[in-house]
Amino acid sequence: MDIIRVEGVAKSYGQHQVHKNLTLAIKKGECFTLLGPSGCGKTVLLRLLAGFESPDAGKIYIDDTLVSDVAHRLEIPPENRGLGIVFQDYAVWPHMTVFENVAYPLKIAKRPKEEMREQVMKMIDIVGMHGLDKRLPSELSGGQQQRVALARALVGNPSLMLLDEPLSNLDANLREEMRFEIKELQRKLDITVLYVTHDQEIGLAISDRVAVMNETGEIQQIGTPWEIFEQPVNPFVFHFMGIANSIEVRRENGAYLVGKGQQPVPWKSPEGDTAHWIAGFRPSDVQIARDGEGLRGIVRRANFLGAMMDYLIEIDGAHLRTSIETHRALSENLMFKAGDICTIRFLNLLWFEADKVKEAAQP
Ligand SMILES: Nc1ncnc2c1ncn2[C@@H]1O[C@H](COP(=O)(O)OP(=O)(O)O)[C@@H](O)[C@H]1O
Numbered sequence: 167m168d169i170i171r172v173e174g175v176a177k178s179y180g181q182h183q184v185h186k187n188l189t190l191a192i193k194k195g196e197c198f199t200l201l202g203p204s205g206c207g208k209t210v211l212l213r214l215l216a217g218f219e220s221p222d223a224g225k226i227y228i229d230d231t232l233v234s235d236v237a238h239r240l241e242i243p244p245e246n247r248g249l250g251i252v253f254q255d256y257a258v259w260p261h262m263t264v265f266e267n268v269a270y271p272l273k274i275a276k277r278p279k280e281e282m283r284e285q286v287m288k289m290i291d292i293v294g295m296h297g298l299d300k301r302l303p304s305e306l307s308g309g310q311q312q313r314v315a316l317a318r319a320l321v322g323n324p325s326l327m328l329l330d331e332p333l334s335n336l337d338a339n340l341r342e343e344m345r346f347e348i349k350e351l352q353r354k355l356d357i358t359v360l361y362v363t364h365d366q367e368i369g370l371a372i373s374d375r376v377a378v379m380n381e382t383g384e385i386q387q388i389g390t391p392w393e394i395f396e397q398p399v400n401p402f403v404f405h406f407m408g409i410a411n412s413i414e415v416r417r418e419n420g421a422y423l424v425g426k427g428q429q430p431v432p433w434k435s436p437e438g439d440t441a442h443w444i445a446g447f448r449p450s451d452v453q454i455a456r457d458g459e460g461l462r463g464i465v466r467r468a469n470f471l472g473a474m475m476d477y478l479i480e481i482d483g484a485h486l487r488t489s490i491e492t493h494r495a496l497s498e499n500l501m502f503k504a505g506d507i508c509t510i511r512f513l514n515l516l517w518f519e520a521d522k523v524k525e526a527a528q529p
């Protein structure tokens with residue numbers, strides 16, 4: 167069953183159209199990540215779902231209830247949508263204790279004092295803040311403040327939690343720790359999580375499914391983290407999911423030739439008559455050697471990065487980057503300098519039609 171259904175939603179601010187015709191369904195119980203570059207409309211979408219903004223067109227259902235329907239001027243207010251929300255800046259109120267912060271939504275809802283106390287203390291426990299209920303935010307670490315924000319979002323027993331880059335203010339170690347805690351909380355409380363972020367690592371680590379959005383707010387692919395990473399449908403997704411590289415390949419008389427030269431790609435090639443291709447690869451899928459089997463290239467730039475050597479290589483007008491551990495380069499005679507000849511082998515290539523890549527780049 168779908169817990170969120172977005173159907174044909176559009177939203178503009180003045181001339182700026184953030185969402186054109188957005189359709190998206192999220193299943194009950196899943197941890198769903200919406201992944202996209204900064205400014206693509208993730209926060210706007212969460213605000214539309216929460217009811218802080220109204221769409222210009224389209225419908226939104228939450229738990230099978232129509233909460234927003236432009237055609238019928240229907241707009242259910244945020245407090246009646248049954249959501250828990252942690253926004254980007256997760257502001258906890260500085261003048262309120264942990265207890266008061268977490269209790270706030272229940273106080274607004276005028277719940278009985280006893281019930282409120284019980285529920286708040288339970289939530290403080292669940293997020294690992296036992297014994298800290300009387301502290302002020304200034305007496306807490308960033309990670310603890312983040313837990314308060316989570317507890318406050320969860321205290322009303324929502325079946326759906328919206329998280330807007332909740333870890334972006336934390337340092338790298340804490341971020342890693344907290345993302346597993348969020349996943350744990352989701353399991354423990356058996357709720358649906360919609361997590362939005364520009365950080366593909368978080369998306370891969372915690373999600374059952376991921377949707378990748380491009381700069382202009384269009385969903386490019388929806389799938390499991392594995393599908394998105396291993397079978398990206400286009401170069402945008404491929405590049406967005408990690409440091410990735412590509413070279414131009416053209417088809418001539420049935421052969422696939424790199425750049426402007428005559429060297430064929432001697433590995434698995436795509437089917438079809440398309441003339442111009444982009445072959446994508448990850449850094450881990452390139453091997454560089456002095457000679458032997460492979461494409462002949464010239465090292466154009468060699469950078470020493472401490473643990474790694476980073477090479478820019480030209481193959482008949484096509485450029486690619488690859489790196490190799492410095493100690494390996496030293497022991498295997500792979501310390502190249504600019505102007506050296508090398509051979510390149512790919513362990514895996516992903517093929518994209520060049521015309522479609524151009525179309526995608528020019529919305
Ligand atoms: N209230 C607003 N008024 C005008 N423009 C806005 C408003 N809110 C968001 N935008 C614009 O909408 C686009 C998407 O913003 P946002 O959803 O915050 O992006 P992100 O994906 O980084 O969360 C941005 O270009 C932003 O400037």
Ligand SMILES: [Mg+2]
Nearest residue numbers: 208209254330
């Ligand atoms: Mg945002």
